[in-house]
Amino acid sequence: MTNRLPFTLHATDGNARRGTLHTAHGPVETPVFMPVGTAATVKAMLPETVAQTGADIVLGNTYHLMLRPTAERIAKLGGLHHFMRWDKAILTDSGGFQVMSLAKIREISEEGVRFQSHLDGSSHMLSPERSMEIQHLLGSDITMIFDECTPFPASHQTARESMELSLRWAERSKQAYQPREGYGLFGIVQGSVYEDLRTASATALNQMEFDGMAIGGLAVGEGQAEMLRVLDFTVPQLPDDKPRYLMGVGKPDDLVEAVLRGVDMFDCVLPTRSGRNGQAFTWQGTINIRNARYADDPTPLDAGSTCPASRDYSKAYLHHLVKSNEILGAMLMTWHNVAFYQRLMQHMRDAISAGTLQEFAENFLRRYTKQ
Numbered sequence: 001m002t003n004r005l006p007f008t009l010h011a012t013d014g015n016a017r018r019g020t021l022h023t024a025h026g027p028v029e030t031p032v033f034m035p036v037g038t039a040a041t042v043k044a045m046l047p048e049t050v051a052q053t054g055a056d057i058v059l060g061n062t063y064h065l066m067l068r069p070t071a072e073r074i075a076k077l078g079g080l081h082h083f084m085r086w087d088k089a090i091l092t093d094s095g096g097f098q099v100m101s102l103a104k105i106r107e108i109s110e111e112g113v114r115f116q117s118h119l120d121g122s123s124h125m126l127s128p129e130r131s132m133e134i135q136h137l138l139g140s141d142i143t144m145i146f147d148e149c150t151p152f153p154a155s156h157q158t159a160r161e162s163m164e165l166s167l168r169w170a171e172r173s174k175q176a177y178q179p180r181e182g183y184g185l186f187g188i189v190q191g192s193v194y195e196d197l198r199t200a201s202a203t204a205l206n207q208m209e210f211d212g213m214a215i216g217g218l219a220v221g222e223g224q225a226e227m228l229r230v231l232d233f234t235v236p237q238l239p240d241d242k243p244r245y246l247m248g249v250g251k252p253d254d255l256v257e258a259v260l261r262g263v264d265m266f267d268c269v270l271p272t273r274s275g276r277n278g279q280a281f282t283w284q285g286t287i288n289i290r291n292a293r294y295a296d297d298p299t300p301l302d303a304g305s306t307c308p309a310s311r312d313y314s315k316a317y318l319h320h321l322v323k324s325n326e327i328l329g330a331m332l333m334t335w336h337n338v339a340f341y342q343r344l345m346q347h348m349r350d351a352i353s354a355g356t357l358q359e360f361a362e363n364f365l366r367r368y369t370k371q
Contacts, residue, residue, distance in 0.1 A: 005142070005184030005211040007243050011353045015235070015262040018352040021212075021243055023089040023141040024182025025081060028056040030243060030264040031348055033255065033341045034091060036272060039064050040074075040084040043272050044327075044334040047086045053307065053335070054342035057089035057141070059267045062134050063098035066124070067117050071137040079139035091142035091267070093247070094131045094173075094188075097149040097216075108148065110168070128172035136178055144214065145173035147188045152220040159192035163201050166190045174208055184211030186245060192217055193226055195233045202237040213238045214245040215263075219254075228257055235262045252281055252344055253368055256361050259348050271341050275334030278322040282340070285368050289333065294319040307339035 011018040021028040035042045035050055037058040042050050050058065060080055065071060074083050080090055096113075099106055103115035112127030131146035147166035150159050170187055177185045187205035191197030205213065215234055218227045231246070238244050245265035246258050255266055271281065278290045280301050287294075287301075297315035305311045309332040321329030344364075351360040 003184075003211060003242075004179050004181050007212070007241065009241070011355075013352040013355050013357040014260065016259050016348070016352050016357050017262060017264060018349050019243070019264060021089075022182070023057070023184075024180070025087060025089045025141055026056065028089050029349060031255075031259045031345055031352075032056060032265050033345050034059045034265065034267040035338050035341075036061075036267055036269045037084065037086075037090075038269075039068070040080060042334075042338070044276060044330045045272075045338065047084060049335060050086075050338065051088065053339040054346060055088070055338070057091060058086060060090050060092045060138065060140065061098065062092050062095035062131055062138075063102065063126070065092075065138060066095065066126070066134050067119055067122075071134040075137040075139075079137075081139055089141040090139070092135045092138055092140040092144065094135070094144040094146040095126050096131075096147045097248075099126055100149050100151070108165075110165075112146070112169075113148075128169045129176040132173055132176040132178075141183055142212070143177060143183070143185045145170045145185065145188055145210075147190060147216060149220070150190055150192050150217045152192065152217070152222055154192045156194055156197070159190075159194055159197055163190040163192075163197050167201065167204050170205060170208060174210070186210055186212040186214050186243075188214045188216040188247070189234060189238070190217050193222060193230055195230075198230065198234045199237060202234065206237075206239060210242070212243040212245060212265075214247050214265075216247045218246065219248040219250050219268075224251075224254060224257070227254070228261070231258060231261045231263065238262075252341070253365055255341075255344065256348065256364055259352075260357065260361055271337035272334050275337040276330040278329070278333065279337075280318075280333055280340075281337050283364070283367055285370065289315060289318050289322050291319075301336050302340070305336075305339060305343065307336060307343075309333070309335035310339055 006022040009019045019030045038061045102118045106115040128146040135143040150162040187210035189201045243264045246263045294315040302310040351357040
């Protein structure tokens, strides 16, 4: 199969890799963190501000956009990039996770998932074919196969049946996908916490030849230690010449640990959601800006940052904004967090190139988790 979404590896350091994913909307430097733009917006941020943090790619959501404003409307208005004024790459998830977690009533069958919208109760069917159609209408640079996100905890039997259903849906996703240069389709390895199921899933998906491989069904309550154990036996089974994406992860220390194990791509709502709730990520760990100790603190969140939100506003001012429920508080805190995540990824890319990732990781984790 001709790889229509080329991935160039520039350097390795242990299991960690530095690379470039060449998309229709520009290069994506890996390891990469993708800010989540669920409803065609990274919440509380302007698109140009997201780009200024160093983000090459954002994530959009099939489930939310199919319901409102609809994929057909977005296509008619010029596609998702034009619609949201984002000229870099976009990855869209397939909607499977949101159907399981948000829809009011759902019925899973071989065909797909019939569900009622959490917005107005209207009935919809999301199948592999419909998911591929929606993501094509949106114009996603990276499309995800339609899969079932296995609940946690799950028995071996439940996890096996779910994984096998996802494999059948993966085949149908591949058949329905319309390949184009600069665009790609990723498979998703499932199997819960069971090594034999993850192995079976990865083996079958490798034979289908996707443009990249994702690891799904983690960060769903199993805890960091268990997640890392699953990564230890799953990542080595993924192709060396294609990007590896850990879905829905995570905290800064999760990112560092996963990069050490060979993961290239991440997404999570944490930096934006935490920002709106008054939590800031820093090199010394997280801080709750609502805490009274910051009411008279004249120092910024990060004096050494190039991000204005991190560098130019005092903790006292941010404390005041957040305590007063001012919109600017959510904007500045979110901007800081997204910029922090991008700086963390840049530091890791540089460390991989220099062959010093282990040292960087040890220093970062010692400072970040000391509290």
